[in-house]
Amino acid sequence: MRIAIGGIDHEANTYAQGHTRLDAFAILRGEAMLPTRTMETHVGGAVRTCEVRGVTPIPLLYAQAQPSGTIERETYSHLRDELIDRLTDALPVEGVVLCLHGADVVDGIPDLEGDLCRHVRDLVGDHIPVVAVFDLHGNVTQAMADSLNGMFPCHQYPHIDFHERAREAMDLVIRQASEGWRGRCDVVRLPMLLPTTTTFEGIGAEILAEVLEREDRSGLPDLSWFHGFPHSDVPHVGSFIVATSRQGEGREQAMTVAAKLWAKREAFRVHSLDGAQSVQKAKALVVSGVEGPVVINETSNNCGGGAPGDGTHLRRAMLDAGLGTEAYFGFIVDPVTAAQAHRAGTSNVIEITLGGRTDTLHGAPNVTSVCVKSLSDGRLVLQAMMKGAPLNLGPMARLVIDGMDVVVASRRSQTFDPEPFLALGIDVRRYRYVALKSSNLFRAGFREIAGAIVTADTPGLVTQNIAVFPRQSTREPLWPLDARALFKEGNPV
Ligand SMILES: [Zn+2]
Incomplete structure (x- = not known):
């Protein structure tokens, strides 16, 4: 079995000065990705799992940059085209694992990951499982969910579990390819700008425990919490519960956890010290x-x-x-x-x-x-x-x-x-x-x-204090900026 691995990994703070250009990226191409196998990163975890499972990793391209401003259009097109060209040359493959961030923004494209996942899907077709590993600070879109057969954000903040989540993603791709089914991703979006919240203690640890307990009890392939990235002026900004299931049976579980998170939102409110x-x-x-x-x-x-x-x-x-x-x-x-x-x-x-x-x-x-x-x-x-x-x-x-x-x-x-x-x-x-x-x-x-x-x-x-940033893309009231913020079934993703 041959599984392709690749990705573009960058978090865009749309309020940062200047555009992020090609020279900001460290790029690993092809075989140069394989030595990451010893690292506790998502690419490392994906490569290592291939070796453990006796699967052939097909390394495409992995481009990573420090968090910074919106990516210049030309830079993204260059990286995406090279990744897609490399995948085209590698076909046929039995599956694809993408290593992404989830909160990346390109000049003119508010959702880099959605665009990239769609390009990969269009190339490989519906019959090949495509699963992605993310940073939990991703702002999730329907385009990502529609293009993927599994979404695996790290659970922990600090992100100490990238490699473990990549192992789960790779295991799921292998399982879907072997058993002949395709996973489905359901996203429930909360209209909130979640302040940076560790999962090592307090309310962050409490909500994560709820997510994991519900995933365990439900038997879903995955249930996850994307905290979202509030320093991004995009229409889909928020916090998200995402379920990966066989046929959409994860949506109810995701709604239940999201409702609990919403009910406890005041516990996330920050009282800043200068x-x-x-x-x-x-x-x-x-x-x-x-x-x-x-x-x-x-x-x-x-x-x-x-x-x-x-x-x-x-x-x-x-x-x-x-x-x-x-x-x-x-x-x-x-x-x-x-x-x-x-x-x-x-x-x-x-x-x-x-x-x-x-x-x-x-x-x-x-x-x-x-x-x-x-x-x-x-x-x-x-x-x-x-x-x-x-x-x-x-x-x-x-x-x-x-x-x-x-x-x-x-x-x-x-x-x-x-x-x-x-x-x-x-x-x-x-x-x-x-x-x-x-x-x-x-x-x-x-x-x-x-x-x-x-x-x-x-x-x-x-x-x-995220209220200091102007928001041009907001399409509805957002907690904690606006007391009219409302969480309900069917919130647009
Ligand atoms: Zn993060």
């Missing part, structure tokens, strides 16, 4: 004797949601609060400062203009003198979420500013785990305060380190 408030809360926790560092995550400046990562609001608040030598801040994406530090070398003092290079929203640059403490090439391997996958942050530097250790990196990324800091000789356990830029993915790498976690929501592109 920079100064989050630092004060962290200080109170330290005073109360919490064991281990207090991690302050600046969610609003999270590259993982499309922010530039060079914001200075939280760092300014920490300096103003006099945290100094007890505090660590990392990392700020600032290739100019990183290059300057590498030129100067360690133990030298340099004058820098730190951060705030992309726009004024995320805070003003900070002109200061710093001592260069250590340097790294920024080539890392992830150790928590997506374990085993490479991460290239470009030249990095550890700087000391007014007694505070501050790390700069050259390439955009959020903080997944402590690896960037270990590379610079930093043991984050030794600090009372550890500040980083991430919304929730960092929890996978910091859950055994953090004594407590405080979320800072400074002004930024990924703020949880």
Whole structure:
């Protein structure tokens, strides 16, 4: 049996400046996808499962970029055409597994995944099972559901289960191809902008448990919750329950879970702390004797949601609060400062203009003198979420500013785990305060380190205060922006 594997994987924050172009993508073509088998990613999980099941993987193309602005039309056409050409050359195959995000937007196409899935379906025909693995932050459309025989978003946020979900997707494709049936996807959409919510605890964990318990009890091939991505001005934005079934029998289960989620929506409402408030809360926790560092995550400046990562609001608040030598801040994406530090070398003092290079929203640059403490090439391997996958942050530097250790990196990324800091000789356990830029993915790498976690929501592109973003594409009232928001059977998808 031959199963094709491929995908385009990018999350578009439609409020981010500029378009995402071809040079932003890391592209694996053909055989170059196979070494991912050891990585806990969706492509890795799909390849590995083929090998375990004795199926021949047919690797097409996998293009991945950091979350950023809407994709340029020409870039998407280029990637899609190459993927479709490669699939055409690979035919016949017995099935297809696509590795996608779910919240990607192209200039003029509000639903990249729907468009791509339709192209794949048109090529292979209705008799070949096509199943996709997604990030749970996808905004689902009917076009995706109509083109696919199974939809598998990761369940967890942090996304520690991409490889396991890819295994389930591959298993289902093999099953459908062997048994001669084709799965059906039913989508129930909730008209809500769900704030970033971890599934490791609280209401996120509660709803996920409900989904999994109902999937187990119903015997459905899959029942899943797409949280959706609120930082996207598309008509289909929302939160979604998706059922994969044989003949549509999953719709009722999806409706039941969706109704529960809607009834509990107020539990998702965010009460944001600004920079100064989050630092004060962290200080109170330290005073109360919490064991281990207090991690302050600046969610609003999270590259993982499309922010530039060079914001200075939280760092300014920490300096103003006099945290100094007890505090660590990392990392700020600032290739100019990183290059300057590498030129100067360690133990030298340099004058820098730190951060705030992309726009004024995320805070003003900070002109200061710093001592260069250590340097790294920024080539890392992830150790928590997506374990085993490479991460290239470009030249990095550890700087000391007014007694505070501050790390700069050259390439955009959020903080997944402590690896960037270990590379610079930093043991984050030794600090009372550890500040980083991430919304929730960092929890996978910091859950055994953090004594407590405080979320800072400074002004930024990924703020949880989503009311600040204008919406042109909205077609109905959305919770929590509008009290008239209404969930009902038959909400348009
Ligand atoms: Zn995500």
